[in-house]
Amino acid sequence: MKHVVIVGGGFAGLNAAKALGNRKNIRVTLVDRLNHHLFQPLLYQVAMAALSPAEIAAPIRHILAKYRNITVLQDEVVDVDRKHRAVIATECTLHYDYLILACGVKHTYFGHEEWEEYAPGLKTIEQATEIRRRVLNAFEAAERSRDPARQRRHLTFVIVGGGPTGVELAGAIGEMSHHTLTKDFRNINPRLARIILIEAGPRILPSFSGKMAAKAAEDLKKLGVQIRTSSPVTGIDSEGVLINQERLEAGAILWAAGVQAAPLGQKLGAEADAMGRIVVEGDLSLKNHPEIFVAGDQAFFAHSHPSPLPCLAPVALQQGRFIARNILAETAGRRRRQFHYLDKGQLAAIGRSKAIIELGRLRLEGFWAWVAWLVIHIYYLISFENKLFVTLHWAWSFFSFRRGARLIIGKEWRFYRGSK
């Protein structure tokens, strides 16, 4: 009986576990510090009040309940003891025959971690709720204010980072101010909201072709989004953003500018790229440690493809499944194979009814790209229940222009703490 320990319940870890589920002579323990798998491609919709957290997340132990050889533990892994083949978590130590590390990435502020307080990133449900709170609170503060200059500041939204996440956030705020909120306020006109998308590089969506990026920029402008390229951010505080010497006062600042591999990877002492992603062999194992695999965003894979594989859900999903198959092959006495990524392309939604899709030479934009975007996301959603409810919510929002989850939820649950 071989024991496979998987660290991380994202796309890579979850799909590795599923592929090892109910297999003979294999026992699996999946450890994650959270109790849920999160469908990250739709997280911006939670931040933008279109979906509820429970619609894009599900308890990992529930997803894997039918596999009797899998144990799920909610715990935080703090170290890996390669010599004794053990994973050390805060409350337990797990000995492994095979280890799969799939801890993903978190956002980084490039040495300015103090900016986080003023400009939340978007990687967890907690952060999505925080972003929702800030954006909706900015509209509320503008409605309360009678001073046009303060109203203008409250209604300025700055998104730092012109990748797909930044574009999707900017498009959603544009959608919200132009359609969803138009009738709800008395002192302000939400259409006057300024949405500014800041990109340090020469253009937005650098991973897409220039033509598709230009098309996206055009769609964003129609939603009232101003795009500022070649504009590296040099400072962020509670009131605004500094771009070179120019200051932008803002009601909410969102961070979508950079990611960095989870810190656990550093404990392996292995080679890593600038983002901290661990360099892996052609079979996704660690050099000199064939029993340790790294998958998903945490892995730097630069074999047999023109460029290193990007941090995308399909890469993680395929890698997780591939590692499981290699482990099954090896325990059955067969040889390991080398990983090849089947390119699933890339896509980004822009507001309520536009998207761009690129897959090799196939390029699609506008309404039908958006329909394809919908179908693809529904298809890959975690469970039948989530598929059903997200479909219904989207159908409802599309026809009513409404957003079902416009709740400002506070951080503090206690009544009496302040009164002591």
Next chain:
Amino acid sequence: MKHVVIVGGGFAGLNAAKALGNRKNIRVTLVDRLNHHLFQPLLYQVAMAALSPAEIAAPIRHILAKYRNITVLQDEVVDVDRKHRAVIATECTLHYDYLILACGVKHTYFGHEEWEEYAPGLKTIEQATEIRRRVLNAFEAAERSRDPARQRRHLTFVIVGGGPTGVELAGAIGEMSHHTLTKDFRNINPRLARIILIEAGPRILPSFSGKMAAKAAEDLKKLGVQIRTSSPVTGIDSEGVLINQERLEAGAILWAAGVQAAPLGQKLGAEADAMGRIVVEGDLSLKNHPEIFVAGDQAFFAHSHPSPLPCLAPVALQQGRFIARNILAETAGRRRRQFHYLDKGQLAAIGRSKAIIELGRLRLEGFWAWVAWLVIHIYYLISFENKLFVTLHWAWSFFSFRRGARLIIGKEWRFYRGSK
């Protein structure tokens, strides 16, 4: 043009606003410190992971958007200046011709406010999320532990207070441990969870008849709930509850034992009952202040009924509407009327398919009472959208035995705060 200021967007405030919406010569400002109206009767289902917050709450300004004479402000009212007829909020002062106070109640620990940290109450979405986090975390901690004594402690759930909320919470935990979670764990058997409902008085559900309360107690026992009556709690700490001299170690402690009127009422200098509810006249106005009304849970109304009106949604709803009609009558030169409550009865759900209902001499229990409970709650839900999604979620849960919102969502959204 008369200006009506409403403080509080609960059942009373919202229904007063609606009844004044788009009426001539009336201008309304509704102030609430939260941006959403909350359908409190279903809040325990959010705490118990059956529904998402957005399904039982909606932005107040969105509900009232079609009434062009209503302005909604998210702000906290800190004082009432009766002499100058002004409401003082943190960011603005509002002058009124009529004032409607409908701030509701919060839970109270009878002088032991330090217990709150260990035993959250259930009045807000934040508290519901906190309770959900604690209950689900207790199951996770039990699964991680290898020590039977600690597992037993983690799997002990204590609910303090045998009113409808305590009964509904206990029933829902029973349901969860007996049905929802049974296949998801490997080290523990969720069915072994101990659920202890503690009541200081001689029986649970004192507002119901003895026969119905006994029936509810029977149904609770079938779900594994132990009921301990005549058991006043004398201490609560992070590890458990003290009842007289006996100690109960617990994995999660929930508070459903008492409520107290919102503190703003004290600023009126008016007569109040032991719970801090403001004593009102027959037309729900304040003595010597016919321009100030108090409605809902915050009001103590003891006219023309055998006993003072209880803190129930139908009371608040009827009172809010009634006050609006009196204001409209008075501004049209007609006389005010006296409030009469049309009794809508009371009801409580027990687990997934049982309920009790009492309305005068009509008594209903078991499955059909539960069906009636469903229909009534759906009927009164805030919007068509909420009705639709709650109905679908309930249908889904009923047939699948699942709970759609089993997410443990943390309090902290920052990654980098600890690393500074």
